[in-house]
Amino acid sequence: MSVTQVFExxxxxxxxxxxxxDVNHLLDKAGVSMNERYPFVLAVSEAxxxxxxxxxxxxxxxxxxxxxxxxxxxxxxxxxxxGQGGLDRIRQRKPSTPKDEGGRGIDLIEHYATSVGxxxxxxxxxxxxxxxxxxxxxxxxK
Amino acid sequence: xxxxxKEEGATTVILLDGRLDLATGTNxxxxxxxxxxxxxxxxHLNLQKVEFINSSGLGAMVSVMKQxxxxxxxxxxxxxxxxxxxxxxxxxxxxxxxxYETQQEALETSDKVTSE
Numbered sequence: 001m002s003v004t005q006v007f008e009x010x011x012x013x014x015x016x017x018x019x020x021x022d023v024n025h026l027l028d029k030a031g032v033s034m035n036e037r038y039p040f041v042l043a044v045s046e047a048x049x050x051x052x053x054x055x056x057x058x059x060x061x062x063x064x065x066x067x068x069x070x071x072x073x074x075x076x077x078x079x080x081x082x083g084q085g086g087l088d089r090i091r092q093r094k095p096s097t098p099k100d101e102g103g104r105g106i107d108l109i110e111h112y113a114t115s116v117g118x119x120x121x122x123x124x125x126x127x128x129x130x131x132x133x134x135x136x137x138x139x140x141x142k
Numbered sequence: 143x144x145x146x147x148k149e150e151g152a153t154t155v156i157l158l159d160g161r162l163d164l165a166t167g168t169n170x171x172x173x174x175x176x177x178x179x180x181x182x183x184x185x186h187l188n189l190q191k192v193e194f195i196n197s198s199g200l201g202a203m204v205s206v207m208k209q210x211x212x213x214x215x216x217x218x219x220x221x222x223x224x225x226x227x228x229x230x231x232x233x234x235x236x237x238x239x240x241x242y243e244t245q246q247e248a249l250e251t252s253d254k255v256t257s258e
Contacts, residue, residue, distance in 0.1 A: 013165040020161065020194060038225045045196045049164060098238040101204045104197035111232050 002071035003030045009048065009064045011056040019048045023068060023077075030070040032134075039112035040075045040132050044068070046105035047079040047128045054089055055081030055126055072134065074114075079128045086126025090118050145173050153184040153249055159191040167202025174206045183215040188245050190221035200233060207239065216240075218248040 007022050009015035023044050027037045048064055056062035062082040069076045096103035109130060110116055117129035143160035154177055160166065177185065187206075189195075203219075210217040220242040222230065230236040242248035 016163050016165050016198075017161065020163075041194070042196055042229075045163070045194075049196065049198055053164075096233075098234055099204065099208070101201040102197070104200060104233050108197055108229065108232065 001030070002069065004067065004069040007066040007068070009052070009066065011052045011058050011060055011062050011064065015052060015064070016045070016049060019066065020045055022066075026068055027070065027075075032070060032075070036135060037075075040077070040130075043109045043112050043130050043132065044077045044079065046109050047077070047130060050105050051079050051081035051083075051126070051128070055083030055086050057083065074134060075132045077130045079130070080121065081125050082123070083126060084124040087118055087120040090126070143169065145169060147173065147177070150186070150245075150249055153186050154182045155186045155188060155245065155249075157188045157191065161194040162192055162199030162202065163194070163196050164198035164201075167199050167205075170202050171205050171209070174209055178209055178213045178215065183213065185210055185215060186218045186220065186245060186248050188221050189219060189223070189226060192223065192226060195226050195229060197233075200229065200235060203239070204235070218242060218251070220245045220248045 003026060005026050007019070009019060020041055023041050024037070027040070044066065048066065051064040052058060056064065065080045067078045090106065093103070093106060096107065109128075112132060113130050114133040115131045119127040119129065121127055143158060143162060143166035146157040146159070148155050148157070156173065158170070162170065174185065207217050218240045221244065222241060227236070230239065230241065240248070242251065
């Protein structure tokens with residue numbers, strides 16, 4: 001069974017919580033176990049936070065579109081912002097040090113994801129494509 | 143996120159309950175600042191009920207650690223769920239924070255350090 005859902009978030013603080021609720025709800029419907037879902041929820045949360053802060057610059061007029069697909073083999077999410085120059089930001093980022101208060105989001109996404117893609121759209125927004133292969137092909141009881 | 147502060151001997155314990163992210167991390171930083179301003183030097187964060195933490199939540203923890211150390215204080219952590227511990231290790235913050243399995247263990251160690 002494959003489940004796909006599209007969400008849209010305003011660039012505000014409420015969205016940081018809402019995305020975790022929404023993705024958890026979708027994973028509930030898809031029967032993904034609590035143990036298996038954490039890396040995916042974390043990766044989506046990190047990408048959405050980056051999209052709001054660095055992509056949309058917290059502009060309340062701009063939103064972030066999230067498309068989540070879950071099937072027996074993979075959990076995937078595309079996160080699209082309405083900013084400019086996101087790809088350059090990704091390319092030019094510096095590794096964080098333990099004393100830094102920020103800069104770990106992309107590292108965590110890349111650690112947990114089977115693959116991550118960064119695509120600059122013609123309109124200028126950045127689309128982050130996260131794929132995490134599932135450990136088992138069967139639905140695991142919670 | 144719910145933040146509960148209580149005294150355990152000479153240590154001030156903060157119990158965190160809920161999600162620690164960008165929005166709630168600010169509340170934690172504000173709470174710790176208030177405590178530091180009151181002169182609290184020994185602080186313990188019990189993360190047993192933290193159900194979700196992301197890099198913004200980690201950033202808040204780093205900020206808290208800096209605040210405590212600036213006041214020459216000591217910060218310990220305990221009761222990290224497996225996935226929370228894993229994130230601390232991936233980001234190498236496990237080398238920066240004093241992390242204990244249980245709150246009791248952290249408080250006992252804190253007492254020993256003080257009495258030496």
